[in-house]
Amino acid sequence: MVIMQRLLNKVALITGGASGIGHGIARKFAQEGADIIISDIFLRSPDEVEKIKAELKSEIKSFGRDALILKVDVTNSDQVQEMVKQSIEKFNKIDILINNAGIMPPSALRSITHIKEEDWKRILDVNLNGVFLCSKYVAKKMIKQKDKSNPNKIRGRIISMSSVEGRQGQPLMGPYCVSKSGVISLTQTLAKELGSKHILVNAICPGLVKTPLLGPLADMYLDEKVLNDQFKLVPIIDRYALPEDIAKMATFLASDESSYITGQAINVCGGMQFY
Numbered sequence: 321m322v323i324m325q326r327l328l329n330k331v332a333l334i335t336g337g338a339s340g341i342g343h344g345i346a347r348k349f350a351q352e353g354a355d356i357i358i359s360d361i362f363l364r365s366p367d368e369v370e371k372i373k374a375e376l377k378s379e380i381k382s383f384g385r386d387a388l389i390l391k392v393d394v395t396n397s398d399q400v401q402e403m404v405k406q407s408i409e410k411f412n413k414i415d416i417l418i419n420n421a422g423i424m425p426p427s428a429l430r431s432i433t434h435i436k437e438e439d440w441k442r443i444l445d446v447n448l449n450g451v452f453l454c455s456k457y458v459a460k461k462m463i464k465q466k467d468k469s470n471p472n473k474i475r476g477r478i479i480s481m482s483s484v485e486g487r488q489g490q491p492l493m494g495p496y497c498v499s500k501s502g503v504i505s506l507t508q509t510l511a512k513e514l515g516s517k518h519i520l521v522n523a524i525c526p527g528l529v530k531t532p533l534l535g536p537l538a539d540m541y542l543d544e545k546v547l548n549d550q551f552k553l554v555p556i557i558d559r560y561a562l563p564e565d566i567a568k569m570a571t572f573l574a575s576d577e578s579s580y581i582t583g584q585a586i587n588v589c590g591g592m593q594f595y
């Protein structure tokens with residue numbers, strides 16, 4: 321049986337790709353034939369950065385694809401510009417940008433009246449300003465990736481991780497909800513600004529995905545069993561998502577199968593939310 325690789329010879333840059341959803345997307349894209357740039361601040365293991373970078377590289381190579389692993393803070397403009405420069409130097413192009421890096425620190429799970437100003441600012445900086453910076457500098461390169469023999473060919477795709485929490489405010493999650501709502505608005509703006517340049521821009525809105533980021537929320541629900549019980553309320557699927565569930569949507573949005581879709585924010589939430 322011949323297996324079609326939907327991203328064959330594409331180059332994908334995935335921010336926050338060392339963990340959770342981003343890591344799941346990196347693996348899936350490599351399986352689908354893409355070369356991968358993983359950029360991450362490597363928050364969780366500062367002492368082990370080189371070891372983790374080597375492991376990620378060899379994992380991508382095990383799928384037969386090339387990899388570039390970079391330590392980047394998406395809130396730092398100089399580092400983002402250097403990330404784009406090094407990516408182009410290695411692969412000559414960036415076909416797909418996945419704006420995935422995001423945080424929800426436990427200390428920020430507070431009401432607006434009690435949240436620390438620095439928590440508010442940091443969440444907006446990583447979850448929204450990081451998407452702005454990476455989109456700005458990658459889109460500039462994508463615009464130049466015009467195929468002169470086929471000017472209508474898609475030059476790039478930008479896919480950003482929003483959340484169902486970007487659809488409405490939630491108590492104790494103010495800055496997170498605001499940041500993810502901002503990602504949807506930024507997606508719509510970019511889709512309109514870049515449409516004539518043949519760059520497609522979409523967002524994914526996951527529900528609850530089993531990743532390290534869920535830690536504080538899992539604590540709020542006391543333990544994993546209780547967390548699972550919450551999902552009995554979900555009308556369609558009685559489990560939380562895995563990174564692979566989100567990676568499947570990212571693959572669709574990165575592939576030719578979604579050639580007429582732009583400016584959309586698509587829920588992947590097992591029916592948690594219908595709008």
Ligand SMILES: NC(=O)c1ccc[n+]([C@@H]2O[C@H](COP(=O)([O-])OP(=O)(O)OC[C@H]3O[C@@H](n4cnc5c(N)ncnc54)[C@H](O)[C@@H]3O)[C@@H](O)[C@H]2O)c1
Pocket residue numbers: 335336337338339340341342359360361362363364392393394395420421422423446450481482483484525526527528529530531532533534
């Ligand atoms: N897990 C969920 O339930 C869920 C639901 C909806 C949306 N999301 C979104 O999906 C994305 C991925 O989340 P996840 O659940 O995989 O979390 P995760 O914590 O497993 O992964 C996030 C990654 O982002 C990196 N990162 C953090 N700050 C960074 C920075 N300043 N620069 C570069 N990298 C940075 C971290 O080191 C980490 O590797 C986030 O944007 C998150 O908000 C997650």
